[in-house]
Amino acid sequence: MTSATDLPVLVIGAGPIGLAAAAHLTDRGLDALVVEAGPSAGTAVREWGHVRLFSTWAELVDPAAEKLLAPTGWTRPDPAVYPDGADWAEQYLQPLADALGDKVRYHTTVTGVARAGRDRVVDSDRENQPFTVHLRHADGREERITAAAVIDASGTWTTPGPLGSDGLPALGEKTHAERISYRIPDLTDPAVRARYAGKRTAVVGSGASAFTALAALADLAQAEPGTHAVWILRRGITGSTFGGGTADQLPARGALGLAAKAAVENGHASALTGFRTAAVETSGSSGATLALVSEDGHRADDLDEVIVLTGLRPDLSFLTELRLGLDERLQAPTALAPLIDPNQHSCGTVYPHGVNELSHPEKGVHLVGTKSYGRAPSFLALTGYEQVRSIAAHLAGDHDAAQRVELTLPETGVCGGVGLYDQPDTQEAGGCCGDPVPVTTPVTISLSAPAGGGCC
Secondary structure (H helix, E strand, C coil): CCCHHHCCEEEECCCHHHHHHHHHHHHCCCCEEEECCCCCCCHHHHHCCCCECCCCHHHCCCHHHHHHHHHHCCCCCCCCCCCEHHHHHHHHHHHHHHHHHHHEECCEEEEEEEECCECCCCCCCHHHCCEEEEEEECCCCEEEEEECEEEECCCCCCCECCCCCCCCCCECCCCCHHHEECCCCCCCCHHHHHHHCCCEEEEECCCHHHHHHHHHHHHHHHHCCCCEEEEECCCCCCCCCCCCHHHCCCHHHHHHHHHHHHHHHCCCEEEEECCCEEEEEEECCCCCEEEEEECCCCEEEEECEEEECCCECCCCHHHCCCCCCECCCCCCECCCHHHHCCCCCCCCCCCCCCCCCCCCCCCCEEECHHHHHCCCCCCCHHHHHHHHHHHHHHHCCCHHHHHCCCCCCCCCCCCCCCCCCCCCCCCCCCCCCCCCCCCCCCEEECCCCCCCCCCC
16 A cells, blocks of 8 residues: 555645645645646636735735745736735746646536545544545546645635525525626626616625725716615624724735715715615516515515625535544634634634644544634634645654744734624624624614724
8 A cells, every 4th residue: 555655745725825735845845736727827816807905915915835836937916016806826826836836726616525545434444544535627537636635725705605594595596596796896897887876786794895885886876976885784783893993914905995975975875784685676666676585574676686705614525534623613623613603792803723723533634714613703824724735844754833923913903792693683792892782673773983893
């Protein structure tokens, strides 16, 4: 049987964290193989290439990756500049993948991972077996390879959260799929611009992606009369609704929240709070528009389009034969989940973490990057780079380096409060974000002054 030392470490996904993992493994003298379902490095990043990141280049380049790129003549972009997704992919991710050469395979989808000759039930000699990985190529050809370890950096981009507030698709969501999008619209694309210009669009979500969409639609409204956004919020308006603002140590992220707030204040958007979507129906006498119907029967009528930005979730379908230790709520590694749980007070920094927090009962398997966060939001590239640095050190047998996790993240300037994370009508004592606005029925709110009760 082939020795595990002769086998590569399989990395799933040629995005920022997957390529960084390969760079760290290579730097440690380990053989890495990266498989990417798309046609190029950063396939998912390119799909949101029009969106500007709230991190600068200084926070987006992994040290081991830069070391690998140096001999190629690569020039690091201005560290103070905020790139968009396309810049990140074209100026960093693709050159890094090219530097890795034949260690990266494109058009290759992982369909299953298991222990060789062992399904998840079998204990006998399990940990001594390598991993078998089933692959499907673009031409339909199937392949099975063997790996010493597996680092899953496939992300969560392909599995966005649905419109329904219970985590399932709302009734009618699939029926009206042609008028529902799960991405921030690229309004520089003429076809996309025409889709939303002069239209009434619901934006469902409360994070940075929703802020970005609201700001974009507000800009469109200034050029295209009749354009209006209806911001659907499950919670009430609190001091943290619009993020950290000027208190956010990631200034670009703080500016997103301020832009969303300005969209409401300037009349380009209205906020509908305490609204938990249960169904999508036709609206109007002719049925030409859509309506969102809440769980308590309230309606948001006369909508032309719906943009759903309710977060992302991990695809675990190809890992079912592995013994993973995942938190029952977040679907994140059990040791990591308490550090990132949005149900708890989340002001300040994410505790530095590495291989200890990212290990599973199945030895040799690690979920990293946004996939390691499961359904939790607010992942930063710096976090992922530190994750794979620690894991690569561990796999190389340098356990001192693996334990030496050192990472300082910017203060978020925001928190999720305490108690139920997105419940609009629950007030808890002791929170740092002020008391939520009590909401018993959906309310349309026009804000004319900064919301109070901020923290951190």
